[in-house]
Amino acid sequence: MAVYALTGFSLVSLLSFGYLSWDWMKPSLVADVATDPMEKSLPPAFTRPPHIIFILTDDQGYHDIGYHGSDIQTPTLDRLAAEGVKLENYYIQPICTPSRSQLITGRYQIHTGLQHSIIRPRQPNCLPLDQVTLPQKLQEAGYSTHMVGKWHLGFYKKECLPTRRGFDTFLGSLTGNVDYYTYDNCDGPGVCGYDLHEGEDVAWDQSGKYSTFLYAQRVSKILASRSPKEPIFIYVAFQAVHTPLQSPKEYIYRYRSMGNVARRKYAAMVTCMDEAVKNITWALKKYGYYDNSVIVFSTDNGGQTFSGGSNWPLRGRKGTYWEGGVRGIGFVHSPLIKRKRRTSWALVHITDWYPTLVSLARGNLSNVQGLDGYNVWPAISEGKESPRTEILHNIDPLYNHAKYGSLEDGFGIWNTAVQASIRVGEWKLLTGDPGYSDWIPPQTLTNFPGSWWNLERLTDGLRKSVWLFNITADPYERYDLSEQRPDVVRSLLMRLVHYNRTAIPVRYPAENPRAHPDFNGGAWGPWASEDDGEEWEGGREALKSRNKKKKKCKICKLRSFFRKLNTRLMSNRI
Secondary structure (H helix, E strand, C coil), X not given: CCCCCCCCCCHHHHHHHCCCCCCCCCCCCCCCCCCCHHHHHCCCCCCCCXXXXXXXXXXXXXXXXXXXXXXCCCHHHHHHHHHCEEECCEECCCXXXXXXXXXXXXXXXXXXXXXXCCCCCCCCCCCCCCCCCHHHHHHHCCCEEEEEEECCCCCCEHHHCHHHCCCCEEEEECCCCCCCCCCEEECCCCCEEECCEXXXXXXXXXXXXXXXXXXXXXXXXXXXXXXXXXXXXXXXXXXXXXXXXXXXXXXHHCCCCCCCHXXXXXXXXXXXXXXXXXXXXXXXXXXXXXXXXXXXEEECCCCCHHHCCCCCCCXXXXXXXXXXXXXXXXXXXXCCCCCCCEEECCCEEHHHHHHHHHHHCCCCCCCCCCCCCCCCHHHHHHCCCCCCCEEEEEEECCCCCCCCCCCCCCCCCCCCCCEEEEEECCEEEEECCCCCCCECCCCCCXXXXXXXXXXXXXHCCCCCCEEEEECCCCCCCCCCCCCCCHHHHHHHHHHHHHHHHHCCCCCCCCCCHHHCHHHHCCEXXXXXXXXXXXXXXXXXXXXXXXXXXXXCCHHHHHHHHHHHHHHHHHHHXX
């Protein structure tokens, strides 16, 4: 794979810092670890449906794992990945709700109406109720199903809750981000509420427990309370490492030499999460599940660079369609994998887990129509070719249209002002506004020199609405080939047109004042019933008439801080 020199700041000098010292093509940079002796006695094929543990982390950057050359310590994840299969051509979505919806449904977000932004706490919106979810299919196959962690797929009706969408048990939060200790979440000034739920009830008694520890302990408790003779599916959606940047002090102390404070706290949270995964793996072995288990690890989107995350050497960050926003960390660890200890370059997308896991569970997919995912287990376990050849990253008709895009620029078949992105084979096309496009090295130093990427940002994309990259040869998206290969641009635009014809209308309703936590005892939770419409009169006035003292919310202050920090970074072009 070609590696190209960086403009104004040489690749060699960056290598001296260790930022590009890992090789994209090496099968492993982690030393082989002694194989568990229990693995030697395993049968060559499945004798019964495997236990499935799906671990999803929040806002963990592509660079922020040990085997990608990170300065952050992740010994457990490194070991699990080294003994399993690393997925180095693995794609997710750029923000929370879209990735989670595609995991749970196996469908692109244009096919669920969730192609714009995220589901906000006060929106009367949730994962469409006509969708048969992954846990529901696993229940049909005889699995007990459990969810621990962040939902973020809507909750305005009880029918939207995890326990109504296929999970037997649930402990976690319903909204997008909460305080790691108090579980408070503010959706604007004065709109604050508690968000930790046990099943369909508010879990007031769990306040004060650090969520990463709490969730790992819950997984251990689930495993201890059930029999390994019966198949189990546990979806562990860690809140970590999303803001607010909070971690037990002993983890922060390990990174005291880091000059960048946000990076220091973020690193502590990643290492803490790594230890939680260690505890989960230990529980699988202790209670007899491990030998017949499949552990899938995935991030949900790219890292947020102004909150300590790093996607280096990829371009962009969370919320963008550059590789830094959509290429994820992923690996599979299982004693049942036929070809272990290797790196896979098979093309895999987060929608693929639905048919892959249902097939592993010996479930029935014949009655599920319209899946966008593929069964990629043969590619993962045996090294066979991936059945996937393309990925629709998204088409978002509501996102701000690019100023310089037009139907004319799209050969009369596509308005290039519309935000969209697609990959077909080795080619990737972006139209509209793909989002923040810098290359940002890890913020390990307080004042890392940044002139080279500022220069490129100023000279790239000022009057553009179409980009084309050969991702295989140019994974860092440094060489736009849209002008040299108009034939490829036109071909990929035709694929966008094809997908757009299959899209359903966007579901993005206005916020409803009835959702205010003050109407729900101070907690976020369902507020609508089957008989309620999406509009509720008098809610705002009723709120004004209440004489309750507004709760203070640390999250609101932190959100304000990060907004100001981002503005400052943008103004300084860092």
